[in-house]
Amino acid sequence: MIQSVKVKNLSLSKDNVRKTNREAGIDTLAANIAAQGLLQNLIVTPLKKAGHFTVKAGGRRLRALQLLIEQGTLPVDHTVPVLVLTDDDNAIEASLAENFQRVPMNPADECTAFNFLIQKGMTAEDVAKRQGVTTRFVEQRVRLAELAPCVFEALAAGEITLGVAQAYAVTSDIDRQARVFAQMSTSYYGDTPDNIRRAILNGTVKANDAKARFVGRDAYLAAGGRIEGDLFATEGDENWIDVDLIETLAAKKLEAAAAELAQSEGLAFVTPIAATHVPYDLERQLHEFHAPARALTEDEQTRVETLSAENDQLVEQLESVLADGTPEAQMANDRIDAIERELETIDDARHEIDPALKAQIGTFIYIGGDGEPRVHTRLFSEKPVVDPNAPPRTTGGETGEGAAGDAEQGSKLSATLIDELATQRRQILVAHIASDPAMALDLTIFLMAQNVVFEQHHVPNHSTLKSSAAGFPIFGFRDEGSMASQTIDDQRQRLDTSWAGHTTMTERFDAFRALDDEARGAWVAFSIARTLEPTLNVAEGYRQNAFHDHLGRTLDIQVAHWWRPTAENFFGRVKKGIMLDALEEIGGPILRGRYKDAKKGDLAATCASLCNGQGIVEAEIREKATAWLPDAMRFDAVEKPAKTALRSSFVDGDDGNDPAEDEDTDIGDVDTDLEPDDRAGDQDDDQDLSEAA
Structure with a gap:
């Protein structure tokens, strides 16, 4: 029998079959009831107290109604229709049927329904409020409703999952969706969201790309550029579609910046490079120019000495007399800052380049990783720089760097005597340098x-x-x-x-x-860092050098912040078992089993996507994936002692040049095969140093 009962006279029965997740989605259900009313009556049985009932089926609806009354949305004496059963067994069976016989709504039907409401003139905000969901959720469902027909039909038929449909929906171009869908339908691993998303976005640029940031969103849109937001990724994530337009706009903006810099600085040229670095090959085609700093004038030297003495005195006062936070200490710190600025101004004046030389040199301007233009700090010239203020050269050979003219003025010495005297002078020089550590x-x-x-x-x-x-x-x-x-x-x-x-x-x-x-x-x-040769944490080969691993640990190097494995630099070049082992290390046997039947190419792409934080996985797995590294790239190796201890010539008193002893010395796993010092052509590259400078 159906009758109306006040909500305050209803209580939840202990016999309700739903015991877990009772509070899940109550807010959403409450919002829906507030907008649509109670669309389905509750099932109750009477209590001993007259007019009071216990709810056997509809506990979530009861909680939602109670929440609305508590919020003041519904009046305290609000009534609802209930079906009154007198048999507790029938009530339990009704509760079970109501919860067990439910069929989840097809995602395609959800999308169609949301889209229908939008087409009727409701805003996404209105729909979200009435259905108790977020505005972004409504926008996502509407985007899915506008998928290419072939993709949407596959979703409705259950041929693809909601996650796969969302991967297609990262673009609103239904023609591109249809083309990729046709390709993926015949692919063995074409139902993976990561692969689909990568295929859909091929040829687009992310909003955080250096060139995109340099061009600017407003300028790109004003030039007719198209942007699509990925509703199924991080909010604010965008894909810029017109890559050629980005390249054109970046080149024009950089050219304008180069022309302005060349004019303001009086440089012969400023070459724009629409990239995040200046190619090494371009630098090698030019002569690098180094401007010498002039000596300080007497007045400048005096001023520098005065400022330095004042600075030292203020520092001493701050360390011994003046208390932190006092006005006197603040005045001293302000004066130190002023001294530093004046010293920098004096030093900058020493590095000013003669305008006549500036007219012969130039540099590069390129795009930094942060999207800002960056000027190459080094200067170059197309031809050797000629200083018009330099004194004319005298005949009789070059000056400096050991000119030959002076050597020929005196009596000629025999080659043997030259070698002997040079050796003696070398010994004298070495003895003195060895006694002067600073020098x-x-x-x-x-x-x-x-x-x-x-x-x-x-x-x-x-x-x-x-x-x-x-x-x-x-x-x-x-x-x-x-x-x-x-x-x-x-x-x-x-x-x-x-x-x-x-x-x-x-x-x-x-x-x-x-x-x-x-x-x-x-x-x-x-200088020292550039001498380090390539090594790797591998068990075999001469590439291993555990001392480098020790250096890496000492410096606390976080390799994952500097290098990530991709399909190109790692996964696509190793065996399938290594990739599956990586997946197991990241997500356990379940993640490994999920991809064990994938083709090698698809598996490499999936592993790369996971390790770069782009995979659709649980937060814990994503965190492990973005920190994962192959063993070879980790600084984990520990150096082993040499098989035979190396003997020190200083300890034994010899000169360390006994070839017999050298042959007997075994230094363990150290590989003595030396790579050729790639210095070929040095002698052929002899150039006048004054011109090079």
Whole structure:
């Protein structure tokens, strides 16, 4: 029997078969009841107290009604229709039937219904409010309702899942959806959302791409560019469709910036590079120019000394007399800042380039990873720079770097005597340098730094100390686009090369020693780092060097922040078992089993997508995937002792040159096969250093 009962007279029965997830979706159901009313009556049985009933079926509806009354949406004495049963057994059976016999609504029908409401004139916000869902949920369902007919029909027929349909819906281009659907229908692994999404988005650019950020969203749209938001990804994620337009706009904007920079700085040229780095090959086609810093004038030197003394005095006061936070301490800190700014101004004046020289040199402008234009800090010239203010050359040979003219003025010495005297003078020089650590350290850094700057020129320095860049084992390998390579390029650009513009090694060394500790320290760090050869954490081969692993651990290197495995650089080049092992390490046997029958190419793409945070998986699995690395790329190896201890010549008192002992010394797993020092052509590249500078 159907009758009306006040909600406050209803209570939930303990016999209701739904025991778990009772509170799930109550807010949504309440919003729907508020908009549509109670569309289905409750099933109740009477209690002993007259007019009171216990709800056997419809417990969630009762909670939703109680929530609406509590919120004030419904009145306290609100009544609802109920079906009154007198038999408890029948009531339990009714509760079971109501919960057990439910058939979930087909996603396609949901989409059609939401789209129907929108077509009637309701806004997405209105529908969301009436149905108790988010506006984004409504927009997602409407997007699915507008899928290509073939895709939507497959969703309605249960041939594809909701996740697959969402992958097709990342674009509103139904023709592209239909083409990809036709391709994927015949693919063995064409029902994977990651593969579908990758195929759909092929040829598009993400909004966070460096070029897209450089062009700007407004400029792109104003030029007719098309943007599609991915409703099924992170909110705000967009795909820019017209890649050619992005390239054109980026090139025009960069050309304008290059022209403006060239005019404002008086440079001969500024070459725009519509990329995130300047190709090394372009640099090699030009002459690198190093502007020497002039010496300080007497007035400048006096001012620098005065400011430095004042700075030291203020620092001493802050450390010993002035208390933190007092007005006096704040005044002292402000004065120190002012001193630093004035010293920087004086130093900048030393590095100003003569306008006559600027008219012969130029540089590059490119797009930084943050989407901002970046100016190459190094300067170049198409031809050797000619300084119109330089004194004319005198006949009788070049000056500096060991001119031959002076040697021929005196009496000629025999070759044997020259060798003997040179050896004796070398011994004297070595004895003195070895007793002066400060001079030796400066000389070490200078020789390595000079090797970096003039590595394309033959500069005889009569020292065996080198810091040549280690050669890549793959000829012609280029990796400028990686985060690590870009960082190395930035480090190279920040090095102070003012000393390199001088024409003699003597002048360069004196100018180098005049640099501050931080500038010289940057040179030694860069010079030493570039000598490291490629090694890998593998069990076999000469590529293993566990000492490098120790360096990596000491520096706390987080490889996952710098390198991610992709189908191109890893997964597509290993056996299927390695990929499945990676999946098991990330998500356990379940994740491995999910992809065990996939084709190798599809599996490589899936693994790459997961490890780059693009897979549709649980948050815990995504976190593990984005941190996963192959063992070879980890700095986990531990160095093993050499099989025979290396003997020190200093301990034994010999000169370490006994060939017999050298043959007997076994240094364990260290591979003594040396790769050829790729210095071929150095002698052929001899150039006048004054021109190179």
